Amino acid sequence: MSDCNTCVVRNRAICASLTADEIQLLGQLGRKQRVAPGQSLIWEGDESLVVANVIDGVFKLTVSNVQGKEQIVGIVFPSDFIGRPFGEHSPYSVTALTEGEVCMFTRQSFDNFARQHPELEHKLLHRTLDELDNARKWMQLLGQMNAEQKLANFLLVMSNRLAGQSCAIADPSEGYTLPFGRQQIADLLGLTIETVSRQFTKMRGKGIIELPNRRDICIRDRAALEILAA
Amino acid sequence: MSDCNTCVVRNRAICASLTADEIQLLGQLGRKQRVAPGQSLIWEGDESLVVANVIDGVFKLTVSNVQGKEQIVGIVFPSDFIGRPFGEHSPYSVTALTEGEVCMFTRQSFDNFARQHPELEHKLLHRTLDELDNARKWMQLLGQMNAEQKLANFLLVMSNRLAGQSCAIADPSEGYTLPFGRQQIADLLGLTIETVSRQFTKMRGKGIIELPNRRDICIRDRAALEILAA
DNA sequence: CGCGTCCTTGACACATATCAAGCCAAGTGG
DNA sequence: CCACTTGGCTTGATATGTGTCAAGGACGCG
Numbered sequence: 409m410s411d412c413n414t415c416v417v418r419n420r421a422i423c424a425s426l427t428a429d430e431i432q433l434l435g436q437l438g439r440k441q442r443v444a445p446g447q448s449l450i451w452e453g454d455e456s457l458v459v460a461n462v463i464d465g466v467f468k469l470t471v472s473n474v475q476g477k478e479q480i481v482g483i484v485f486p487s488d489f490i491g492r493p494f495g496e497h498s499p500y501s502v503t504a505l506t507e508g509e510v511c512m513f514t515r516q517s518f519d520n521f522a523r524q525h526p527e528l529e530h531k532l533l534h535r536t537l538d539e540l541d542n543a544r545k546w547m548q549l550l551g552q553m554n555a556e557q558k559l560a561n562f563l564l565v566m567s568n569r570l571a572g573q574s575c576a577i578a579d580p581s582e583g584y585t586l587p588f589g590r591q592q593i594a595d596l597l598g599l600t601i602e603t604v605s606r607q608f609t610k611m612r613g614k615g616i617i618e619l620p621n622r623r624d625i626c627i628r629d630r631a632a633l634e635i636l637a638a
Numbered sequence: 639m640s641d642c643n644t645c646v647v648r649n650r651a652i653c654a655s656l657t658a659d660e661i662q663l664l665g666q667l668g669r670k671q672r673v674a675p676g677q678s679l680i681w682e683g684d685e686s687l688v689v690a691n692v693i694d695g696v697f698k699l700t701v702s703n704v705q706g707k708e709q710i711v712g713i714v715f716p717s718d719f720i721g722r723p724f725g726e727h728s729p730y731s732v733t734a735l736t737e738g739e740v741c742m743f744t745r746q747s748f749d750n751f752a753r754q755h756p757e758l759e760h761k762l763l764h765r766t767l768d769e770l771d772n773a774r775k776w777m778q779l780l781g782q783m784n785a786e787q788k789l790a791n792f793l794l795v796m797s798n799r800l801a802g803q804s805c806a807i808a809d810p811s812e813g814y815t816l817p818f819g820r821q822q823i824a825d826l827l828g829l830t831i832e833t834v835s836r837q838f839t840k841m842r843g844k845g846i847i848e849l850p851n852r853r854d855i856c857i858r859d860r861a862a863l864e865i866l867a868a
Numbered sequence: 869c870g871c872g873t874c875c876t877t878g879a880c881a882c883a884t885a886t887c888a889a890g891c892c893a894a895g896t897g898g
Numbered sequence: 899c900c901a902c903t904t905g906g907c908t909t910g911a912t913a914t915g916t917g918t919c920a921a922g923g924a925c926g927c928g
Contacts, residue, residue, distance in 0.1 A: 469774070471774065471775070471777075471778045473778070473782060473783075473868075474868055477782050479777060479778045479781045479782050481774035481777045481778065482774065492767065492771075493767070494763070494764055494767060495767065495771075499771045499774065499775065500774060523760065526756035526759065529756065529759055529760055529763055530753065530759055532763060533724070533759055533762060533763045533766060534724055536763060536766045536767055536770060537722065537723070537724060537725065537766055539770055540766060540769055540770045540773060541722075541725075541729045543770060543773040543774055543777065544699070544701065544711035544712065544729065544730060544773055545701070545729065546777060547701075547709060547711045547773065547776060547777055547780055548701045548703070548709045548711065550777055550780035550781045550828065551709045551780045551827075551828030552703060552707050552709050552828055554883070554884090555883075555884070589906070589907090590906075590907065590908095591906085597781075598780065598781030598782055599884080599885090600884075600885055600886080601906090601907080602884085602885075602886080602907095602908080602909085603883090603884060603885075605907060605908055605909080606884095606908080606909080608907095608908090609908070609909085621893090622892095622893085622906070622907070638703075638704055784915070784916090785915075785916070819874070819875090820874075820875060820876095821874085821875095829916080829917090830916075830917055830918080831874090831875080831876095832875095832876080832877085832916085832917075832918080833915090833916060833917075835875060835876055835877080836876080836877080836916095838875095838876090839876070839877085851925085852874070852875070852924090852925080
């Protein structure tokens with residue numbers, strides 16, 4: 409059982425739709441669990457046994473083809489929901505990219521609870537519709553952008569989700585630490601690691617971004633980046 | 639007002655979750671409307687004013703970049719749901735590819751009705767989760783497949799949705815009529831029309847498919863097609 | 869029959885993948 | 899404290915798939 413009253417995502421996760429009484433019931437079904445980078449919670453194709461709210465950390469959703477090439481089909485941040493409710497199987501894997509913590513439920517207990525609490529289902533529907541919009545936006549990126557546009561859009565999207573974190577050099581509001589290595593950026597954008605690296609180098613050469621180390625990004629000229637992204 | 643009792647998608651659309659009384663209420667909010675090929679019901683970026691159930695016909699969901707290049711981000715068949723409930727704006731356009739008929743609601747009246755009928759929202763949640771899974775599967779296609787794999791997958795997916803229709807030559811169970819022209823196939827797969835055409839020619843040359851005319855597809859060797867798709 | 873639209877085919881260019889080598893930073897053990 | 903290893907990243911040379919540009923062909927329609 410989880411103590412929902414002290415939960416840092418209490419008012420941002422789907423739990424926000426519940427009353428104090430209801431959330432206590434739900435809390436009894438869930439349990440908090442810490443996860444390490446690289447740890448998977450759900451595997452592509454496996455039976456869908458658990459769902460969870462993300463309390464802390466960043467996760468990736470991935471599908472792989474037979475040759476093992478990986479496509480990242482979603483990124484999950486704190487207060488987001490993980491897993492496939494109302495379905496026998498999960499069509500994607502869920503893996504932690506950073507240290508993190510989740511509030512986990514068995515799928516069945518969550519499904520049952522949700523069916524009895526329309527407000528919760530409504531909130532989940534809202535989120536799922538938003539996720540679908542995001543996925544379709546990303547299809548546009550994968551389908552019709554070149555490498556430069558893909559990377560520029562990626563940097564801008566990440567900036568929106570991760571803004572305000574430390575940046576080793578410039579204006580802190582324009583710097584953040586990526587939760588990805590180069591290979592994962594490639595898997596997300598449908599490129600190779602070499603192409604990603606070259607595009608980074610090119611943007612740094614133009615003075616648009618700064619790369620103080622392997623994981624940090626500083627946006628020096630956001631306007632220029634937005635032009636590249638269009 | 640629509641006569642739901644005679645509606646051909648009564649038991650397949652989200653309406654199937656409603657009782658006779660409820661569906662009568664919903665029917666009073668909706669109105670049936672015929673649409674012509676090329677006619678748009680919703681425009682990308684516009685206020686989300688209407689939603690609808692598809693009674694007949696095939697529709698595309700599209701997003702366009704500033705240069706006007708179009709990416710098809712979804713295809714909608716009879717009994718599917720159209721539009722963006724619970725959102726101010728629609729992030730994509732909805733356009734008919736064939737003659738068709740829809741059962742239309744103002745978004746606001748539908749939203750209100752849905753909030754008062756959890757069973758309907760539950761059904762809608764189910765569908766949205768399935769759509770999200772489809773969209774992510776398609777991201778894999780856009781992100782990591784080559785032209786041949788993309789087209790092979792496309793033909794197999796279409797075969798599942800359109801199977802059993804007429805084919806001018808071979809085994810009717812393996813033939814169907816595409817609701818797309820070449821340009822739209824290209825927009826769907828993130829390719830150019832020329833590449834699509836060349837891949838069609840190549841597959842025909844190998845005896846895997848037959849192309850009796852511009853719109854018909856006959857699958858002559860499904861096993862081979864499945865190998866190409868992997 | 870002639871016109872327009874859509875499709876196919878060809879020649880060529882270019883972006884990105886592939887293959888291969890080297891670099892850098894961090895960690896480990898002597 | 900320094901050599902050594904390791905894993906991730908960058909850079910270079912080359913190959914190739916797909917885009918681009920251009921012409922020609924097929925089909926449907928007035």
